[in-house]
Amino acid sequence: MSTKYLHVHKLRRVYVWEKPVRIYHWLNVVVLLALIITGFYIGNPLAQLSTKEASDRYTMGWFRYVHFVAAYIFFFNFLFRIYWGFVGNKYANWRQFVPFSKKFYKEMWYVIRMDILMLKGREHMSIGHNAMAGFTYFLTFLAFLVQCLTGFGLYAAMSTWWFPKLFAWVPSLFGGDIITRQIHHWAMWFFILFAIVHVYLVFYHDYVEGRGEMSSMGGGWKFIEEEVFERNHHQTPNPTKDTK
Amino acid sequence: MNDASVKQPTYYEEVERKGYSRRDFMKFVSMMTAFIGLENSAIGDVAKALETKPRLPVIWLHFQECTCCSESFIRSSHPIVADILLDKISLDYTETLMAASGVQAEQAMKNTMTKYKGQYILCVEGSVPMAADGVYCMIGGKTSLQILEEAAEGAAAIIAWGSCASNGCVQAAKPNPTAATPIHKLVKGKPVIKVPGCPPIGEVMAGVIVHYLTFGRIPELDKLGRPKAFYSKRVHDSCYRRPFYDAGLFVESFDDENAKKGYCLYKVGCKGPSTYNACGVMKWNNGTSYPIQSGHPCIGCSEENYWDNGRLYERASSFAGFGIEATADNIGKAALAATGVAVAAHAIATNVRKKKLIFELEKEGQKSEKELES
Numbered sequence: 001m002s003t004k005y006l007h008v009h010k011l012r013r014v015y016v017w018e019k020p021v022r023i024y025h026w027l028n029v030v031v032l033l034a035l036i037i038t039g040f041y042i043g044n045p046l047a048q049l050s051t052k053e054a055s056d057r058y059t060m061g062w063f064r065y066v067h068f069v070a071a072y073i074f075f076f077n078f079l080f081r082i083y084w085g086f087v088g089n090k091y092a093n094w095r096q097f098v099p100f101s102k103k104f105y106k107e108m109w110y111v112i113r114m115d116i117l118m119l120k121g122r123e124h125m126s127i128g129h130n131a132m133a134g135f136t137y138f139l140t141f142l143a144f145l146v147q148c149l150t151g152f153g154l155y156a157a158m159s160t161w162w163f164p165k166l167f168a169w170v171p172s173l174f175g176g177d178i179i180t181r182q183i184h185h186w187a188m189w190f191f192i193l194f195a196i197v198h199v200y201l202v203f204y205h206d207y208v209e210g211r212g213e214m215s216s217m218g219g220g221w222k223f224i225e226e227e228v229f230e231r232n233h234h235q236t237p238n239p240t241k242d243t244k
Numbered sequence: 245m246n247d248a249s250v251k252q253p254t255y256y257e258e259v260e261r262k263g264y265s266r267r268d269f270m271k272f273v274s275m276m277t278a279f280i281g282l283e284n285s286a287i288g289d290v291a292k293a294l295e296t297k298p299r300l301p302v303i304w305l306h307f308q309e310c311t312c313c314s315e316s317f318i319r320s321s322h323p324i325v326a327d328i329l330l331d332k333i334s335l336d337y338t339e340t341l342m343a344a345s346g347v348q349a350e351q352a353m354k355n356t357m358t359k360y361k362g363q364y365i366l367c368v369e370g371s372v373p374m375a376a377d378g379v380y381c382m383i384g385g386k387t388s389l390q391i392l393e394e395a396a397e398g399a400a401a402i403i404a405w406g407s408c409a410s411n412g413c414v415q416a417a418k419p420n421p422t423a424a425t426p427i428h429k430l431v432k433g434k435p436v437i438k439v440p441g442c443p444p445i446g447e448v449m450a451g452v453i454v455h456y457l458t459f460g461r462i463p464e465l466d467k468l469g470r471p472k473a474f475y476s477k478r479v480h481d482s483c484y485r486r487p488f489y490d491a492g493l494f495v496e497s498f499d500d501e502n503a504k505k506g507y508c509l510y511k512v513g514c515k516g517p518s519t520y521n522a523c524g525v526m527k528w529n530n531g532t533s534y535p536i537q538s539g540h541p542c543i544g545c546s547e548e549n550y551w552d553n554g555r556l557y558e559r560a561s562s563f564a565g566f567g568i569e570a571t572a573d574n575i576g577k578a579a580l581a582a583t584g585v586a587v588a589a590h591a592i593a594t595n596v597r598k599k600k601l602i603f604e605l606e607k608e609g610q611k612s613e614k615e616l617e618s
């Protein structure tokens with residue numbers, strides 16, 4: 001009986017992504033898609049073939065409306081995520097993202113060697129994000145900042161609400177709306193490239209680790225080998241004090 | 245006011261002397277009041293200021309520029325502007341319009357600077373070249389910077405006319421060989437009013453002066469130092485083609501059917517949505533028209549760096565340093581393709597380098613599956 005299971009891993013179900021994290025993630029997917037599609041349209045609208053009078057349509061108006069609504073959701077969703085980085089579980093903690101310790105850089109370098117350069121050695125088995133992934137999400141935080149600052153900065157001039165007006169200083173910092181709009185446009189490409197690499201790497205981890213990486217953002221669980229669990233309760237960087 | 249200035253005739257006296265009627269004068273006053281964004285009730289204040297206050301001593305300097313600001317100013321829709329505000333009696337020194345020349349002219353400037361120290365308005369048209377010790381623009385043996393510094397010293401306020409003086413304009417375009425520098429970067433400790441535009445609207449220019457005259461202080465400025473009354477709205481916000489924009493109806497090329505129909509010029513490069521100016525409201529040439537009305541997209545001439553930030557007839561985001569054809573989207577697409585290739589390469593490498601790992605995982609799974617079968 002025991003020989004039979006010798007090569008079969010005993011897996012432990014770990015609740016990695018809490019529900020708020022999952023909701024944040026999928027809301028972000030929807031909103032980013034909406035922002036990118038409407039953003040492309042606003043940047044270069046399609047020629048319309050219709051005989052309707054101008055007064056009967058509002059195409060650009062609707063695209064912009066969706067863009068602005070999505071932008072608000074994007075912004076507050078991200079704010080919530082930052083908040084959750086302080087109150088959520090250890091995999092959601094801000095320490096997973098901000099590279100401030102030696103250990104973090106060490107792990108990042110290890111991930112680069114094992115998963116990107118594919119050198120031989122002991123596989124890197126993390127439970128939540130590995131350090132490299134965490135750092136990439138940190139970059140998305142920065143891109144988020146850039147997009148919100150430039151976006152709301154451009155929006156401020158046409159808004160009557162005080163909130164977007166808080167960002168009115170942004171275009172003057174860069175020297176006007178023309179350049180601000182361009183920065184806003186360039187930064188969008190970060191999200192597109194990020195999404196591709198992100199989705200690919202989820203496939204990759206699912207494929208080479210076989211622990212349900214793909215479905216983890218659905219149910220929140222990952223299945224961790226008992227020996228990994230034992231060997232290192234917590235392999236991800238910057239352990240908080242509740243990690244023993 | 246010191247004695248010297250009290251002896252000066254008031255604007256109204258000059259208006260009368262020039263043969264304008266009271267009615268003309270009041271028309272001018274109400275127009276100016278509306279332009280500078282004041283209420284009807286302020287018409288009296290403006291009229292009173294022009295009636296009682298002595299004319300403002302003005303020194304108007306010309307550096308690296310094309311004189312389009314002066315041209316615009318003297319073509320301001322109301323003749324009183326040109327006649328009174330800019331006439332030689334108001335301008336103590338301006339290279340292009342004064343009668344005096346040479347030593348006489350320099351003397352006139354000196355006199356104003358000493359006589360009205362702390363009172364005169366310094367208007368600067370053009371940018372200051374800082375490269376090669378300023379030799380690119382010298383007048384009377386002095387560099388622009390020297391002249392500016394001397395004149396700024398005793399000025400009550402400085403008006404930077406046009407895009408050259410406000411942000412450098414085309415001569416500051418990359419690589420900016422003469423190191424053309426806007427005024428606010430050179431003068432410290434004096435209020436600088438930026439009136440950008442290439443040129444700025446004549447009425448706007450007059451409005452700034454009348455505001456100063458009436459209230460004795462500079463108009464309220466925005467974060468970039470421009471008078472709020474004229475630069476707080478985008479050209480796009482007051483554009484009569486805006487309904488076509490909102491409807492999504494655009495001119496696709498200059499000679500198409502849509503252009504004839506007067507659709508929005510966004511896709512042929514209109515910078516109206518990023519340009520803060522009053523063109524749509526005040527218009528040009530006595531309120532006749534403005535670029536968009538004549539079928540030409542706004543090029544954003546009053547915005548900083550408009551010459552370097554992308555092309556005039558396209559809205560595509562350019563990418564400085566990546567060649568003239570590179571737009572943000574082209575580079576994005578190239579990056580996208582590169583990412584795709586990298587991902588594919590990584591996927592292949594994964595199957596090669598991590599063969600053993602994947603094989604073991606598959607074996608492990610197959611084993612369980614077999615056991616279920618048996």
Ligand code: SF4
Nearest residue numbers: 480483508509514516
């Ligand atoms: S023509 Fe220019 S300013 Fe007018 S609505 Fe179109 S984009 Fe805006």
